[in-house]
Amino acid sequence: MIDAQGDATGHDEAPPTVPAGIPLLEQQTTMPAGERPEVIIVTGMSGAGRTRAAAVLEDLDWYVVDNLPPRMLLPLAGMLAPGDGGVKRLAVVLDVRSREFFSDLMEVLDDLRSQRIDYRIVFLDASDETLVRRFEQVRRPHPLQGDGRMLDGLQRERALLEHVRDRADVTIDTSNLSVHDLARAVRDVVAAENEKGLRLTVVSFGFKYGLPLDADHVVDARFLSNPYWVTELRHLTGKDEPVRDYVLGLPGARPFLERYLDALEPILPGYVQEQKPYVTIAIGCTGGKHRSVALTEALAAGLRERGYGATTIHRDLGRE
Structure with a gap:
């Protein structure tokens, strides 16, 4: 898994170089929908299990990029390529660490859809009680907590993510899930990627x-x-x-x-x-x-x- 700030978190390779221009998008839009490469956007509340979900996707041979500024989504999608050797399955983790970039996400999602880039949003959530307990266990503050209480940070984050949650294709409540249960839930989402219907x-x-x-x-x-x-x-x-x-x-x-x-x-x-x-x-x-x-x-x-x-x-x- 690759951290967009430049640190490798699962392998030793350097962060990907995004090509100048995105000519591969033109190839993708001419392909049948079922054959085009796909993007999964993993987002949700801090402490709800995004890191675990990203690790599961990486184990399933998805190309995972963590903490990506939303504005980088469209050029990064230019890496997706049909045929052997290309990146066909891209998972991107987006969260409030992007701060000022996060407000651009809705516009970026519309751009992806207009470019006929298939994507799905997986939103991870949990109760405030569960999230507070998890942060206390690791003895870390909430990223939006500032000088206030942890619950203040959670409220700010929920307000920031409200529109993203509304657009999510899959919402996973991790309040009562073990790490193994969460892994199974993520695998179920991926396993169904080529199935039609409900x-x-x-x-x-x-x-x-x-x-x-x-x-x-x-x-x-x-x-x-x-x-x-x-x-x-x-x-x-x-x-x-x-x-x-x-x-x-x-x-x-x-x-x-x-x-x-x-x-x-x-x-x-x-x-x-x-x-x-x-x-x-x-x-x-x-x-x-x-x-x-x-x-x-x-x-x-x-x-x-x-x-x-x-x-x-x-x-x-x-x-x-």
């Missing part, structure tokens, strides 16, 4: 632990009776057959699932059209152990039956 993630969660930050849709499963109060079901989860049968057998459960699937049908194709191929549906109950888990599995199965790729994550399963 990729759906259905997440179960407990309301008492907070809403998932990356949720596009939130469903409240607390309208159903809680299996926690059934003695023989309390120690089980929504992945166990007795709990699943109990939850799905409750009045309103199956009609809700069918009608919610019907309601999603006209919505989901629009995400693809608007170049948002990753959608997260979060289903919550009180603790994220019984009702939300059972409904998450059932909803994902229903989506797959209707031809969508859907995976499940049970965020709070296992918490006390």
Whole structure:
């Protein structure tokens, strides 16, 4: 991984020399969209895992440049070349260390799109509580903290990144992810790069632990009776057959699932059209152990039956 300030952070090679002019862009625009080289922009909150995500991409043979001023994105894209020996997959890490350059990012993204350079934005986020804890563990100040509190720096950063987050193709909430979980999430993004259509993630969660930050849709499963109060079901989860049968057998459960699937049908194709191929549906109950888990599995199965790729994550399963 290469630091744009001139330090090598993974190999001994010198930072890349950006060619004068970008003639290769003309070659790229004449290629079919599926064959053109691609750029992944990794950004997000400080402490949310950008360094780890960049390392994963580098291990997957992406050419990674860290701490790049956004204005350098367009000329750097001139390095991308079809054919053997060229750089086909470029990952660029952008963050608030760019300071005065960061305000140019929106314009640069529009320029990339006008040049028909394929790019995706992966935005890493985490709760303020998690970010404060991570900074305290490494005993470092937030880059925008100044003479104020760490929370002041986080608020400034969130305001600065608001428009970037809105344009992100993928948002990964790392609050409850281990470094290995984050690596898997990044690999899933890359593994799907050549797939067409929509990729759906259905997440179960407990309301008492907070809403998932990356949720596009939130469903409240607390309208159903809680299996926690059934003695023989309390120690089980929504992945166990007795709990699943109990939850799905409750009045309103199956009609809700069918009608919610019907309601999603006209919505989901629009995400693809608007170049948002990753959608997260979060289903919550009180603790994220019984009702939300059972409904998450059932909803994902229903989506797959209707031809969508859907995976499940049970965020709070296992918490006390």
